[in-house]
Amino acid sequence: MKLIKLAAGVVNTTPLDWKGNLQAITEAIEEARQKRVSLLCLPELSLSGYGCEDMFFAPYVAETALAQLEEVRHLTTDMAVSVGLPVVLHNKVYNASCFIVNKQIRGFVLKKNLANNGIHYETRWFHAWAPGERTTLRINGVDYPAGDLVFDVAGVRIGFEICEDAWIANRPGRDLYARGVDIILNPSASHFSFHKSHTRERFVQDGSRAFGCVYVYTNLLGNEAGRAIYDGDAMIAQSGEMLVSGTRFSYTDHYLLTATVDLEKGRVEQAQNRAAFPKAAEALEVPVPFQWPDMAPERHVYQLESWEANGFLKEEEFARAVSLALFDYLRKSRAQGFVVSLSGGADSSACAALVYLMVDLGIQSIGLDGFKQKLSHIPAIQGAKDARGIVGHLLHCIWQGTENSSAETKYSATSLAEDLNADFHDVNINGLVETYKSLIEDGLGRKLGWDTDDIALQNIQARVRAPGAWLLTNVYNCLLLATSNRSEAAVGYATMDGDTSGSISPLAGIDKTFLRHWLRWLEETGLGGGLTIKGLHAMNNLQPTAELRPPDRKQTDEDDLMPYEVLNAIEAYGFRDKQPPKEVLRKLEVDFESVYSREKLLSWTERFFRLWSRNQWKRERYAPSFHVDDHNLDPRTWLRFPILSGGFERELAELREQQSAGRKRIGFGS
Known part of the structure; x- marks a missing residue:
């Protein structure tokens, strides 16, 4: 047997947060050392952050990343570590993974296939590296190998597929198999979307089988740059068997997924494969004194987290992904909390519920003290004893009624705020609406009426609510959550500077049909079958309506649309x-x-x-x-x-x- 302990290191990074990113990476390496890990794979571009966008063009970004790399290098005594960063080679920017062995940089693997669909625009900043090509990268007068590399470290061959490399049909793993690799590392920055983890599991497991190797996959974690969410997915598979998988949507700055593997198993399978391959390039031997330490065999049990296997995966993923995104947005922006213009309808109720889930799930993940420590910039929550106590300081709701607002929607809003223990403000804006109407009527020389000015009279009510919500937001130094959903965005059924007002739109990526279903599920079933919000009951029994027309006109969203x-x-x-x-x-x-x-x-x-x-x-x-x-x-x-x-x-x-x-x-x- 040739036993090696491997780790996939998941980290929560922020673009251009050099201190914070280095700290998370440092802690991951130190934990790996404590667990006697010999080979650690960290995510794609984890030194700089993945979402730097056009700042990747700034020369100082790559220069700073190299300076940070020097800090990481000194931490790698008696271990091998892969860490991602941008590098500049011949005046072109490349997405690279640096391979370090025992405090020495051994080379830079450059990404071959760039993600350029959906939310990814890698070809805007990076150049793709040609398969099979090698060059050198000079740093401080020293030349290091760079390009399409395989490393031979004390008899163990290690290759790379960097994120998108594994998603294409003719993936580089085929060439790595021809080069006799024992281990493939996949450092990724793969954004979350519903059920995407299933696809990742397939290519990790299938890759380990097809290429007769150990496959180590690691991903970023959290809301890195504002829009994309990373679920922190991590997996280790060998020869078609999934050995272990990680915890998704964690609130930690980092975590490790480890496995002890017998490399001889893959080598026997490769020896029995009779497929013909073109001649492969030689691996780079690592000429440093390095021995893989003796390890004891380890039994691995692969299983999904309980919430992933309970039959409500999309409902669970939505709650956990958006809650984590809100948490990271809050702490990285250093705001003091959230404001929601709580109308009593589905959209604003969902926003309020997600803030509560953010707190509850965060405490489940890192504990009450850990949660408060990560939000140490918010003094108001430091004395809180539980989730409800924290919510009372983080979530501020404002109800702004007019003569067209019903008692039912007001009760829906107030009962939910009470159930969540949210700070609640009851404001009547009818006088403001009438003032604006009078100003325009005086200018027009006529009265505004529903038969002639329907849209204008609806919109002024929605717009008058925004200044009060923004004022409260500024008073509390918070983030205002916009409450419009994707179905409304598709047809413009939203008032600009009204319900679209906000710092973030948590629901703009989700349709109204799913949202209404999710709110009923959250009331009746809940996360993990137990975390429910009963205060949604009144809202879940209402017909969706903007309540901008007089009650006798019986307005509903679906009649309007x-x-x-x-x-x-x-x-x-x-x-x-x-x-x-x-x-x-x-x-x-x-x-x-x-x-x-x-x-x-x-x-x-x-x-x-x-x-x-x-x-x-x-x-x-x-x-x-x-x-x-x-x-x-x-x-x-x-x-x-x-x-x-x-x-x-x-x-x-x-x-x-x-x-x-x-x-x-x-x-x-x-």
Whole structure:
């Protein structure tokens, strides 16, 4: 047997936070030493932070990263460590992993395949390295190997797939197998989205089987730069068997996942494989005195966390991902808490509930004292005895009613705030609304009425709420949470400078249908089957409504728009799948056969595409949102659309012509 103890080191980094990133890396290395780890893999670009964006072009960023690397090098006595950083080579920036053995830099592996889809724009900053190519990188007068490298350390061959390298069809692991590697390290910065961990598990496990090796995968953790969330996924597999997997959505600055492996197992499998491969480049031998220490065999038990296996994975992931994102946003911005304009509806209730979950889950993860220590910049919470006590200082809710607000929604807001122990402010803004109306009526020389000025009268109520919410936010030095969801963003069913006001939009990446389902689940089932919020009961029994028209007009969201299930389907087919309106309608006819008439579906399709085109400017102005799935509408990170466009006029005209020509089904005989 040839036993080696390996570790995947997960760290929570922040772009350009040189002190904080180095501290997390230092603590990970020290813990690895205490656990007698011989080989530690740290995430992609963990020294600089992954989300530096155009600051990667600044020469001092790579220079500072190299200075930080020197600090890390001195910590690696009697161990091997991989750490990620940007490097400049021939005036080009590369995404690199530096391999250090026993305090000596042995080389820089440069990323071959750059992520350039969705929220990733790596090709904007980095150059891709050509497979099989090597060069040297001069640092302080010393030349180090750089490029496509495999290291031979005391008879153990180690290669790399850096994040995106493992996601492509012709992944580098095939070449590493031909070069006889024993271990593949995958340092990643892989953003969270629903169920994505399943995909990672497959390529880690399949890679270890196909390449006859030990595969070590590690990822970043937390809300690194504002939008993307990293779940801290970590795994170690060998020869097709998943040995261990890590804890996702931890509130720690770092954690380690370790396994003791027998390298002979993979070598026997490689020896029995008769596949033909092209001649591979030689590995770089590490010419330093280094011995892998003797290790005792270890039994590994791979199992999912209980919450991952309880049948509510999407519900759990949403709660845990957004709660962690809020926590990191709060501590990294050094704000004193959150303000929510709590209307009693689903969106604002979800925002308030997520702040409570942030506190409860954080305490579960790192303990009450650890939670308060990580928010040591907030004096108000330091004397709190439990989660409710902390929430009372971190969450400030304001109810702003008008003559159109109902007693039911007010009770929904007040009962939830009481259940969460949130600070609650009851403010009547009807006088402010009337003042603005009077000013404009005097200027126009006429009265404003619902039959002639419907949208204007709705919007002024929503907009008048924003200054009070912002004032409270400034008084408390907090972050204001915008309360608009993705379904509303798609069609512009939100008031700019009203419910879109905020520092963050926690819900702008999630659709209303799922959100309503999640809130009922949170009341009745809850996280881990036990963490529920019963104060959501009143809200969960209300019909969603903006309550901006007089009560006798019986306003509801779905009457204003269309059923949310239809709206979400049109959005998915039209903009996720990039289908024209006539194809969208064909799909709707299948999905909603016997539920809605074709005329209704046609009308809603037309309405959606017109509203979508008209309201791109609103999506451009939304506060930063958290990325939770591949339906995101954020033009900054996922779905670009022109602010001015033809508005699908030609496509919608075709739709109507086909409808009037014998009312044939689109695509069949037309």
